[in-house]
Amino acid sequence: MTNKYDVIIIGAGVIGAAIARELSRYHLDVAVLEKEIDVSFGVSKANSGIIHGGFHAPPDTLKGKLVVPGNRKFDRLCEELDFPFERNGELMVAFSEDEIHTLQFYYDRGKKNNVPYLEIIGKERLLELEPNLNPDVECALYAPSAGVICPYEYCFALIENAKQNEVNVITGEKVIWLEKNGRKFDVKTEKGNKYSARYIVNAAGLFADEIARMVGITNFKIVPRKGEEYLLDRRVGKLVKRVIFPCPTKKSKGMLIIPTVDGPVMVGPTALDIEDKTDFSTTRDGLKTVFNHAQKLVPSIRATDAITSFVGLRPAATSNFSIITKLFSVIKSFAGIKSEYIDGDFILGRTAVSGFINAAGIQSPGLTASPIIAEYISDALLKDGLKLEKNPAFNPTRKRRVKHLRSILEKKDFFEVEKLVKENKKYSNLICRCENVTEAEIVDAIKMGHTTLDGIKFATRAGTGRCQAGFCTTRILDLIHRETGIPVEQITKKGQGSEIVLTPLRKGVV
């Protein structure tokens, strides 16, 4: 295997994955290097999963320009890539005169961002749409085009499709050294492997500043902004059909109520600037803040219904340099975007180092904008001299190979279950009994390269339910062992150092 590529993408979050899939349309040798043991294990695994309507971000920022075009792409994407997506809409609700003014402001902003079908709706209609809202609401800004997805399923789908189209995705491969050598970059990884490429795309999320610094670009720094989110028991029901936002205050964007695409309600996230990029800790204060705020919107929400919580870190870019290097606004369709770098905005495109392309500082609405960011980056590569020649063999479709028993059971379509079991006996072996995940789904996930408990959890939802993996842990360990031969004591939660069990106590178990 040669380690020479046209393009190396650093980072396999949604951004790196979307770029990889976009580039796989062309005759190119592309590799994605990811430091974690699996893809989507960075920022992209822990977020709200909202495909935003697009009225939040200011129109003169990249965020504001890209959010609506990104959102529009999702119907086609979910058809091509077969991941769950629901356009359920979002509501920003107002409780006072002041907040009604705020709504008006965001309505105007949304209009400038071209958010479709945006309207302000009155109390009566609002409560008809969302009867569980606090009855003190006055009105709401309604963006029916917003939706929800499962972020890691989306990322997995992008990666699988990119792989189908010959992109090389290498996990457990941390880039530690980069150097421009003539017209190409030399790359070294922690494992001691060497790669080279004519172009580097920096999609390293929280660590994009460190990657940029390797080639001498030091004009931005990534500050992690922590967000705690809490997932409620499925039993609580949907509570709301649409994503509910409060009116943002100067201090905070506020806590959201999110009916996830998988069913359970999620509340959060908090927002706190921190320093440590590995600080994924939840706090008592976070818990209190989230539930106090959430109860204001939907009074029946209870902290005791939480079954788990997690932390996401937003990779927020700030300038730590007095001279801001110009970013290039590359293509016509994006003309009009201010070419200098704005604090907190995405950092996209060409840099002072030719061949080194940034896709950095991608905080919310990064998920929403990801498909259009991918096009933006491929245009930047084109402008930087890369030849983009369409590959006629490009296959845009990726299909899920297994059905999720859970969604079939939800519809009470037991005939479909019967059919599945006839096709594949593994559908009758329930491994996760809270989320109804079967052996068929787990084995498929393992075959797709997800060999950690977290990886399997993200790929199948096994272990995400109310018993939090009490029932399925040993069963999944068995299946990973059976399918891959990895000794049980070497199987991890999320990569080396996170082993589940230590030594076997007796010989010949399992």
Place this chain on the structure above:
Amino acid sequence: MKKKVDAVIIGAGPAGMAAAVSLRENGIKNILLVDREPVAGGILQQCIHNGFGVHHFKEELTGPEYAERYIEQINKNKIDLWLDSCVIDIENNSKNSKTVVILSKERGISYITAKVVVLAMGCRERNRGNINIPGRRPAGIMTAGTAQKLVNIYGYLPGREVVILGSGDIGLIMARRMTWEGANVKAVIELQSYPGGLNRNIVQCLNDFNIPLYLSHTISNILGNNRIEAVEVSPLDENFEAIKSESFTLKCDTLLLSVGLIPENELSIKIGVKLDPVTRGACVDKNLMTNIPGIFSCGNVLQVHDLVDFVSEEAKNCGASAAKYINGKLEKSEEIPIRKGNLIRYVLPGKIEKGKPALLSLRPINPAENLYLVITTDTGVELFKRKYKNIFPSVMLRINIDIVPDDAEFIEIKFEK
């Protein structure tokens, strides 16, 4: 597959097995007992310690031995037992017809129509998410029951330096078990000012091994990115808030949680069974029937038991009532409610029949000394009075009361000096 039976019993733990045997002994032929595990016996199979059956079999058995006694009876009575089979749905068609949907490893999907359904699904353990322990999210944090399964059934030690949060019985048993397997159990941390488990377990599992028990303490932070590295332990003030200035750190590679059990009533909720907010089990009448005619409940899914002997007894009664129901002989005399008085956390059943004796189970709110348990009718008749030197929430009390007079409107149960 479609099939018609008289009774489906969900869960083949001690409760489900005893209910099945009792149904058979009461003349019911067509019984289906279902469990999602590969063996019958429920939680007993992982409880390889002694202490089961002292009341029921008058000898000390291990969990698997106790289970085996019932498995033999199931086999002897040729009761249909489906293993690796999970009930995924129930529908209440009418008073005498329920449909149970089962996904079974061997049989695929089946629809079973039954006259009665006995809920015997047991409990699951509360976990980190339920109690919202703040901190990082590394590997090495699990419920004590998961650790028990790993060690006793699976044959793997989850870790070597162990801290246990919660002094419930499973946690205490695991403190000893992990020590026996060579682990260093550093401490058991308990939120309340008294232990959650039985006194004999405190003595035999902690004191005998010099494992410290920190009462009125909690874990206020979890450290470590990949595998857990340490916990921060804090004493609590009267409002159960951590006093951070007095906190200390314990290094560990494993944190076990023994912070309570939750009856597995998700299926029950689906078909509209009413739950008691205190026990989180079904509200039942004296026959252990839920608010839905033909649906019965017994064992840990009804109320958390500390002794399996009582589970068997309760399930036996439940099976007998279910058999009567199938034969159309479950007559109902007039019922009156039981009111909870001083120090009573819960009492089961919530209603009893006039003109009949009754068996009550109850737990106190907190530990106390030298109190009388008194049961009276609203008309002033004393039905029961007994002095207790010590009462503990961890010890369930089982009380037989005399025939309730016909003119009573309710009875009251309370502790008093």
